[in-house]
Amino acid sequence: MKHRISSFMQAVISRYQRAALAFLVLLSLVVLVVALSALSDPVLRTAWPRLIGMLACLVGMVGLAWITPLRLLTVWGQVILIGLELAAAAGAQLLYPTPLIDYIYLILVLQGIMLFRPWLWAIMAVGIWMIWAIVRYRLSHDLIGWLESNLAIAFPATCAIIAAFIYARHLRRSEQVQQMLQQMQQRSAAFSTFLRDVQQRVAHEERQRLLHLLADEVQQALAQAEQSITGALAVAQTNLHRLHAVLDLPRAAAATAIDRLRAAVTALRFQSDDTRQPARLALANTLEETLIAPRPYSVLAWLLPSLFVSLSVGLALIQPNPLSLPALLWLVVLGGLLIVASACTQHVRQTIFIQIGLVVQTLTITLMAAVTNLIPLLWGLLLVAWQMASRLSTLQLIFFGSIFPLLLLGIGFWQSLTLDAATILGLGVAVALVGAPLILARYQLRRRQQVEWQMQLLAAEMQQQANEIQTITIAAERSRFAREMHDDLGSKLVLINLELQLAADLATEDPTAARDHLAHSRELLHSAWQSLLAVVDADLSLQPEELTQNLHQLVRQCAQSTGITVDLNLHGEINQLPAPVAHCVYRAVQEGLTNACKHASADTIIVYVSAEGGYVVVTVTNNDRSDQPRSHIDLGSGSFGLVGLRERAELLGGGIEAGALPEGGWRLRLVLPIDHEE
Structure with a gap:
């Protein structure tokens, strides 16, 4: 129903x-x-x-x-x-x-x-x-009668026209705000596209900022290392016997690059970002707009009662039977009291004083009509209806409106004021024409305030989502920056350091081999430059169909630089893996080899990669024979390489584990689902 x-x-x-x-x-x-x-x-x-x-x-x-x-x-x-x-x-x-x-x-x-x-x-x-x-x-x-009709209708018409203008203003503003809300809701439906744009823009800005803050220092260290290696190679070309004397500078430069890389990764992992703008989640101030603006409200508070009193005096003066002087004086005095009471009532805020003021005005207007015996003066009660419709709540309006006719009839009976049905109906119609627009205007005002509040909440929600996306994107970009710098650039710097160490060890016994290791270290340095640029550009240079080739190249570089025997075992469709999974597999093998070269005293490393049964499993095991076995690594607070690898695995729905084996040695194991949906 x-x-x-x-x-x-x-x-x-x-x-x-x-x-x-x-x-x-x-x-x-x-x-x-x-x-x-x-x-x-x-x-x-x-x-x-x-x-x-x-x-x-x-x-x-x-x-x-x-x-x-x-x-x-x-x-x-x-x-x-x-x-x-x-x-x-x-x-x-x-x-x-x-x-x-x-x-x-x-x-x-x-x-x-x-x-x-x-x-x-x-x-x-x-x-x-x-x-x-x-x-x-x-x-x-009759000209006098015609003029009397004009004066009698002038005040109700003025009040009704002003009330209609107030209603029209609030209605149009309410419709405009409603249209704005609909437009905002439409934009909210397409907000995901905007968030993607925000995510890309924030990632680019954060990437550039990190480049200027952190990567520049690593670039300077790489440039110094390249200059020192190039200088050492120049010396080796002219005099191999002096090679041992000039290798200290490249080794120191490589160590400096590693230190700066470690400092950059530490900054990315642990330093908070204080450069972002604070989230703007505060809503606008509470809506306190009134039905009528303050200045017009003050003008109307004096204008309407003054207009009524002026019309009342004019209506009294043009009567065929002039009023006595005492009656005219009473009319003026009561008119002044009405002006003051109406103005004061419209400026007070306490409900009890408003109701008292309305009662005083009702009594004053009724006395003015009774003293002059002019029925049209009762239309001054529109002043009371105006204030009731614009100031009182719904329950107060019903209560006061119910006692209003009783009070009017009582005063009229006491003063022998004749009220016929036409007069009562006319007064009721006039009250409706004045009160209804004001009540509707109050409804439109509340409706518009609710819509504006919804707009503020929707705008705040959209702003909060944008801020959350910004925060998440910045954190993800910092983590990506740290992972890529550590995994790719860090592994190459470790190999460069090992090449320089071998060159220093062979400089006296076999200068030619030492020169070859030095030349290989420069090639690795060029590759490190490319890795740094790829990190800055967020470029994945690894293609899935080239994963097998890249793994063989990685194993070959490690064996050549360290002299360790590296055994690579591949099973399944390795080259058919999705790009993110292939990239994570490559980084896992790279991290396992780098850790074995840096921390283990091993002569054999076994790399096992299997892509079968919907999962890819990567295991890197070394036969570490050091006298001090290591305990299981806490991946939440361990090395940056393992932390970054764990993040990669979790993003793809997988996981890793790393630690010492009971029979001796060390193992890194990665398990990923092949068809992970982000």
Whole structure:
């Protein structure tokens, strides 16, 4: 049942403009009140042709308004529609001259506020007033009576027009904010693409920053090592017997490069990044916007009661029977009290003082009407309705609205103030025309604040995701930088150091062999340069189909540089592995060989790689014979190479283990799933 009602309301709103729908409902209610008033008039019931004509005008006007949805018309179509409604209202008023029809003209003016630009609305409003004024003058044939009608309708019209402008402003801003929220939600749906762009940009920026902070020092060390090795080779070309004397400088340069590499990896692993911008997760300040801006609110707090008092004095002065001087003085005094009470009430914030101020204003306005015996002065109660609709909560509005008629009737009875049904209905319609736009404006204000809050939460969530991606990307890039520098560049520097050590050992006994080792160290140094550039560019130079060839080359370099026997065993489709898995396999073999060369006293290394059964297994074993066996390595706090290898394995859904064997020796074992989905 609720779903059907909601669907019906959505269909109605989609057919008519949301802004004009409220005034269309008010128009229908006023027409209903006028029709009931006409049917209850005994004089009009006897003149049934006038009654039928008046009802036909009213029914035609309302039917035309409902049948023709404004949202489907152009601007000039809307003007023509309001013109037809205006003609129907004028015809109904000529047939049944009741003051209630004056509010139909006013509703048409208010409806134009929601539909037209200010210049077009001003022209339309003047045209409607002119037609109303002509009809009223034709009905009264009295200039004083016509002027009295203008003064009586002036204050309700002013209050209703201002209230309609406030509602139109909040409605348009609410619709704009709603459109902004929809656009933001659409952007949020495509936010993953933006996050990928952010990830790539942050990775590039972090890569460049690390290059300037860390890689430059390693590059300088490599350049110094290359210069010293080139100088030593130049000496070896001219005089082999002096080779032993110049090898200390290349060895020192290589050791310096290794130290700087170790310092760079340490910085990447343990130093925090203080250069990133802090996450901007703070939401905007709590929305404290009021229904009316502070300056216009202060102006209206004095303007509306002053306008009412001025119109009241003018209405009292043009009466056929002038007021006595005491009554006129009482009117002025009560008017001044009303101005002060209204202004003070609209500036206080405590609910109890607001309610007291409303009671004082109600009593003052009723006394003004009773002292002067002018019923139109009761329309000053629109001031009270204005403040009730704009200041009180829903429950307070219902409570105060229920005692308001009782208080009014009590004062009227006490002062012998005659209130007929037409007056009460007219006052009720005027209150509805003023209060309804203000209540709707408050609803639109709360609705817009909720939408703006949702926008802030969505923006904060998107900002948080972007910050998290930035943090994760920077951490991943630092880890990648550390792994690649340690695994690739570090292993080459170790081999260079071993080549230089062999060259120094052979310099006296076999200078030619020493020169060959020195030349090989320079080749490794060039390869180290390429490795560093590949790290900076985030380039994986290893191709999966070349994995077997690269492993054989790696084993050959290790055996040539160290003199250790290295046995490589390959099983399965090694060259068919995915690129990330192949890269991790290569790094695992490289790390196992590097650790064996650096830390073990071994003469044999066995490398076993198997790609079978959906898994690839890498085992690097050496027959370490050192007197001090090592304990099992804690991969969370061990060497940087094993830490980086563990990270690689975990990213691919695998794992590693490393430690001493019971029968002696050392083993590194890596297990990876071949078809890992990231």
